[in-house]
Amino acid sequence: MKIKKTYILLRVVLYAVLTFNFALSTFNLLAQSGGAAINTTGTAADNSAMLDVSSTTQGVLISRMTTAQRDAIGSPAQGLVIYNLTTKCFEFYENGGWYNMGCVCTPPNVPVAITGSGATSTQITANWNAALGTTHYHLDVSTSSSFSSYITGFNNQDVSNVTTYNVTDLTCETTYYYRVRAENTCGSSGNSNTITYATSNCCTASGWTYVQNFNALNTGALNGQDGWSDAGLQGIIDVVTTGTPYEGAKHVEFAGSTSGSSSEVKTFTGVSNGTFYVSMKGTATTSSAGYLLFALISGSDYAIQFGLNNGNIWHYPAGISTSIQAYSANTYYRIGIQFETGSGGWQGLAADTYKININNGAWSSAQPFSSVSGALDNIRMYSYSKAGELWYLDDISFCP
Incomplete structure (x- = not known):
């Protein structure tokens, strides 16, 4: 009886060994330091591959899912690959979106x-x-x-x-x-x-206390029109129709002199806070170019200054020249200023600070005035031009 049991046990072991060898003869999974190989030939993985799959009768099947199932994947890894059953596309994940690698039909390109x-x-x-x-x-x-x-x-x-x-x-x-x-x-x-x-300022149309696009003014010298007066005129400051105004048919042209700057000043009732907008452009952008600047003034203190100079749009927080961005020649830039001179609080600004934006972009963080002695009471535009340079200013508006 003991011999019979031993014989049966040996038969079972023999069958198991034969079965295992037969399985290996039809399918091989080999691992080595260079990577793993799956094939029916027993060939080792290529040294450059972590996984080397080889067959002449079968392919590799990756995860298949619908678009809804794909979008439900939590935090997809960069480079994750699927086959999309909805779009019939092989897709991979990159930079926050899914991109196709090949489709029966093709989704559109990423728009700009x-x-x-x-x-x-x-x-x-x-x-x-x-x-x-x-x-x-x-x-x-x-x-x-x-x-x-x-x-x-x-x-x-x-x-x-x-x-x-x-x-x-x-x-x-x-x-x-x-x-x-x-x-x-x-x-x-x-x-x-x-x-x-x-979005633009919260003022309604009736809330703007000063709007000047120069279209209603006479062509020729700005001096004496709409309360503007010369202040150290060395060149020419005229209302003109040439040079493509920002809005309408006219704007102000500064054709300066190499002997000094030219400026125009307008006085208004003192205001403690509000928003100014003005549009500016120049024909020169080189580092040797002149400048066009705009100032909001308190008494004799230049509280806020900004403009075009040396190829950049500048402002002067705490009196320090600070570049915001480069500007292109013959292109108008719309510059906005929000300011607070009082006890603080308007638009979240502290006393004697301002914010600035360009072309309705994001408002900057609060910046300190250059200097201040009270409410703002006049505005000044001034320019220094070199030979062949022209500067333009248009569409000034203010809302307290």
Whole structure:
């Protein structure tokens, strides 16, 4: 009986060994320091590969899922690869979006968002370039640069097949961020770049106490018109129709002299806080160029100064020359200033501080005045030009 049991046990072991060897003869999984190989030949993995799969009768099948299932993946890893059953595409994850590597049909390219336009106190216009193969676009708008939240109605808002869209019911003097995605029946692109754009001042049309676009003034010398007077005139400061005004048919041209600067001053009732806007441009941008500056003055103190100089847009917090950005020749730049000279609190500003923005972009952080002795009571525009240079100023507006 003992011999019979031993014989049966030996048979079982023999069958197991034969079965294992047979399995190895049809399928091999080999591991070595250079990587792992899966094949039916027993060939080692290529030294350059972590995983080397080889077959002449079978392929590799990666994760397959719908777009909804893909979008439910939490925090996808950079370079994650799937096959999308909805779009019939191989896709990989990169920089916050899914991109296709090959499709039965092809989703559109990622669109490029461009600078906003048409800012009012309650509206901005979002703009972007057309993406090939698009049937419609989806727009996100947020007050957060990370899009951690969205304004009502603009979380993946379908705006149809357009390349510009008015975003309304916004808050005045607020910075917004927008991005866009292109979509067709094959799927969606990744996110575009993000554009920063701000709504304009909270003043209503009737609230602006001074608006001057120079269109109603006579051409020729600015001196003596609308309360403007010469203050150290060395060159020519004229109202002109040439040089493409910022708005309307006229603007102010500064054709200076190499012997000194030229300036015009306008006095107004002292104000403790408010918002100024002015548009400026120059024909020269080199480091040897002259300048066009604008100042908000308290008595004889130049409280806030800003303008174009040496190829950059400058301002002077605490009297220190500070570059904001470069400017292009023959291009108008709309510069906004919010200021507080009183006890503080207006628009969140402390006393004797200001904020600045360019072309309705984001407002800067609060900056200290250059100097101040009380409420602001006059404005001054002044220029120094070299041979062949012209400077232009247009569309001044103020709301207390």
